[in-house]
Amino acid sequence: MRAAVSPLRSGKGRAAALALVALTMGTALYVSRLDAIPIQPGNEAMYAFPPLRMLRTEDYLVPYYEHGPFLEKPPLTWWILAGSYKLFGTTIFAARLPGAMAALVTILVVAVWARRRAGPPAALLTALVLMYSFRFATFTRVFAADAFLTLAVTLAVMALDSAARDPDLPDGRAGVVAGLSLALAFAFKGLIGVVLPLGGVVTGLVLDRRRPERWKRRAPIAAAILLLVVAPWHLAMSRRFGATFWEQFYWRNQVLRGATAAYAHHPPGPSYYFGVLALATFPWFLLLPAVVLHRRAASSSDSAPLGWLLFGFAFLSALRMKREVYIEPLLPAFALLVGEGLGTARVSTRRARWAWAIAGIATAGGVLLWIRMAPTLTSLAGADACAALGVGLFVLSASLLATAAIRRARGGPFLVSVACGLLFIAILTVESRLSRFDPAPHWGRRIRRECGQGCEGLMLKLDFHSLDFYSRIEWREIGSVGDIRSCLTASKSFLVMRSRDEEKLDAQAIPYRVLDRRPWLQESWFQASLRPDVYPLQSLSLVALEPSDRTLPVSRRERGRDRPDGFRYISDPR
Template sequence: MLEAKIKDARQWWSWEDVLLIIFFGAVLFLPGLHHIPLFDRDEPRFAEAAREMLRSGNFIVPRFDGVLRPDKPPIIYWLMDFAYRIFGVNGMAARVPSAVFAMLTLLVTYWMAGERFGRIAGLLSSLILGTAVLFVAESRLATADSVLIFFTTLAMLVAWRAWDYFRISTGHADGVHLRIATIRPLTTGEFLNQSQPVPARPLSLVMALVFWVSMGLGVLTKGVTPIFVLVTMMTLSIAKGGIGKAWQHWKSLPLPTKVMEFPHLMLSALRRANWRIWQPLRPMLGIPLMLLVIGPWFVAAWIQTNGLLIQKMVMQNVVERTTSGLQSHGFPPGFYLLVIWATFWPWSVLLIPAAYHVVRRVRRRGPIAIDPGPYEFLLAWVVPSWIIFELIVTKMVQYVLPLYIPLAIICADMLVQSWHRTTDVLAAKWFATARWIWMTIWLVLAGLTIFAMQYLQP
C-alpha cells in the first residue's frame, strides 16, 4: 500500500505538460530576439566580453575592450560563446542562453509546485511566472540573471524536498497535501483521493549533489547571490529550533533594549537551531563538492591576474553593492515593495490576497486542515531574503527576481484552492468578474504586440 502511494506521488506530472511549457516559453521568449539591437549598458558589455573571450581563447578571465571585467564570473560568457559557435556572433546568439534557461526555470517551477499542490497549480505557477513583466524582460536580455535564477530555483527544489522529508520523517507534518489535478469541481471521492498524506521519501544522493552543484554553478554565474538560498534553510532551522522562550522574552523588552539585545537573540537562535534539517542534503559531502566546482576557476583566475580579478569582484559585487549605491543605483528600503506592482504585472493584483492565503495556511486556518509545511517553506524563501535585499543599499529590480518563483507558486495555489472552495480567500464571484477583465487585458496586449512586431521590422 505504501509503495502504491509513493508511486502515485511520483506520477502526478505528464509529458504533455512538459511539452506545453516548453512551447509556451518558446513563444514568449524566442520571437524577435534578432530584431531589437543590444541596448542599455549591460547587454553590449556582456556580449562584447563574451566575443573577446571567444576571439582570444582565454576562457578564464573576462575582459571588455581589453580591460578586466569583474562584474560577473565566467559561466554567462561561456554560454554566450557556445551560442556564438552555433548561431554566429550576433545579438540573438547573446540572448539565446537567457531564453533557454528561462524555459528551464518554468519547468522546475512546474515541478516544485506540482509535487505539493498538484498538476493544475504547477501549470498555473509556470504561466504566472512566465508572463510576469520582469521575468519576460530578463529572459530576453543578454545578461546573467536568467541563468542565475535557474540554478537558484533548481537548488531550492532540492532544499524543499529536504524540508519535506525532515518534517514528515520526524512527525512535524500536520494535515494533508492537497494535489488538485483537475479544473472541474471535485467530487467527495476525488477530494479524498487527492488529499491523502504524502509518504516521506528519503532524499537521494544524486539529488543532494544536484543541490550543491547548483549552488556552485550559481556562484560561477553571479558571485555570492546564490548564497541567499542558504538563508531559507537557516531560517527554517531557526524556526524549528528552541528559540521560542528567547523570542518571547525579546518581544517583551522596550524598544531601546530590543535593539541592544538583538545580536544576542540572533546568537541564541543559531545556537538552538535545528540543524537536522540539513542532514538530507549531506553537507559534509556537498560543501567540498561545491568548492570543487568553484575552486578551479577561482584558482586559475587568481593566478592569471595575480588576484586582481577576484579582489575587484569581492569589492565591487559584495562590499560596494552592500554599503553604497553602486552605479547610481542606491535606493532606500521599500524600493522592491514599491516596484513589484509593475514588475510582477499582471499578477501583482493577486499579491495581497496571496499573502493573506499563505499566512492563513501557516496558521492552520481555512475550511480544511492542509499541512502548513509547504507554506512555511515558501515564506522562509521570500521574507528573509526580501528583507536582506531591501537593506542592501544598491538596488536593481532584477535582484529579487528569484523570489518571484515562490510568489508565483503562492498565487497559483491560492487561485486553484479558491476555485475548488478549499480556501475562502477569493469568493466565487471574483472569478466571473476577473475572467472578463483578464480577457480584455490580454486582447489589448495581443494587439500591442502585433503592432510592435510590425513597427520593429527592419
C-alpha cells in the first residue's frame, strides 16, 4: 500500500507536477473542441441566433427571437456574441468561445481573491475546485449568458465586499468600482445581477456581526454610477417600445417569472437546489460541511463567500421558477470556501477524509451504474467511448479513495483534479459521438443552400430552435397540422415533424415532399441508457411544402399521385 501511494507523500515536487498537469488539462478542456456537439435547442439557441440578425440589420439595440423583439433580457450577451461572429465567423466555435473565456477569467478572479484572503495554496486549490466542478465545466459550454453573469457577479461581490470592509479605500474609488460592477452584472441578466452580490455581501457582514465601512458615503456613489450606466439603455428602449418594454422586462420577466408559476406550471419544491448543488460541485460537495464546521470552530473573521452562497441558495430556492443553470453564479462562492479550506491544511482532518471516502464510494456506485448503462450506451456512442467513460469513473473513484486513505496527502486534491479531467474528456467524447443523432446541423445547412433567407420554417410540436442558427431563418412552433395553412407566408416552406405523424399531412390540401428522415435522441444519453428495455431513438422528418399551389384545384384522378416535380398531391379535405 505504501508503494502505491508514496507519490502522494513524497513532498511538494510531485504535488506541484500534478497541479500543473491539472491546470493545463483544465485550460485545454475549456477552450478546445468547442464545436464537438451541435448548438443545443432552448437557451443556447436563444442566444446564438439573434446576433446573426443584429449583424445583418445593424440594429444592435433589440434582439429578435421567435418572430418578434425579445425584451426580457439586457442585450450585452448578444453584443458579445455578435462581436465574436464578426471576428471568427458565424460558427459554433465563435458562439461558445466567449462563454469559455468568461469561465476561465472567473477561475482566475476567484484564485486572485483566494490568494489575498488565504495565500497561494488556497488560490491554486480554489481555481482547481471551480475548474473541475462538474456543472461549471458543462454549463459554460452552452449557457453563455450565465457564464457572463457568473463572472460579473463574482467581480461585484469582490468590489462590494472590499467597499464594505476596507477602511483605507478612498470612498470615491470604492463607490465607483462597486457601481460599475453592479451595472455589468445587470447588463447580462437584469435585477438578479444586482440582488445576488448585494444580498451575499450583506449576509456575510451579518454573519461576521460587522457594520459596513462608511456606507453612507460609498453607497450613494455606487447607486449613482449604477443608474448612470444603465439609464441610456432604458431610455432607448422606452423611446422605441414605450410601456411595453417596462411591462415585459420588469413585470413579466423580473417579477412574474420568479414570484409566480406563470413560467413554471409544475415548479420544483424548495429543496430542489440541494441536489442541483451536489451534482454541480461533484466531487467536492461533501467537503463543504467539514469546511463550514471548521470555520465555525475557528471563528473566521471574513464570511463573504459563505454569505454569498447562503443568500444565493436561499433566494433561488424561494423563487417559483427554478432551473439547474441558475445555480452557476454561486459556484465561485463554493469554490472559495472549499479551496480555502483545503489550502489551510483542513484536508487532513477526520471530517475531510470521511468526505473524500464517501465521494469515492459514491463514484464507485457510478461505476456500477455504468455497467447497467453500457449496452445502450455502446449502441449509441460506440464501445470505445463507453469504455472511456467507465475508465474515467473508475480512476476518479480510485483517486478519491486514495486521498481518503492517506493521512497527509499533499497531492490528493491535485490527483482528484486530474481524474476529473479524464472523466470530463470521456463525457465530451460520448456527447460528440451522439451528435450524429441531432439532425439540425445537416438540415440547417441544406435549407440554407436551397433558399437562404426566403423560406418559412415550421416545427410540429417540437422545440428545435437550434435550426434557427444553422438555417439562418426563424422557425415557428405549431401545435397541429391544421395550423400549417395559416402559418405559410413564403413561396417555399419546410416542416420538421416526427416521422410517425407524416400521415396527418394527408388531411391538408398542400403539396409536400419528405426530403429526409433521421434518427433523433430526444432525451439525454444518461436517461436513455438507464432504460435498456426502451428504444432510445425517434425518427424525425424534414418535409418540403409548396404553399403557392395550395389554391390550385386538385382533380380526383390526381389525388395521392406524384407530380412531375416530385411533390405529392394531397387530397382536399373539403
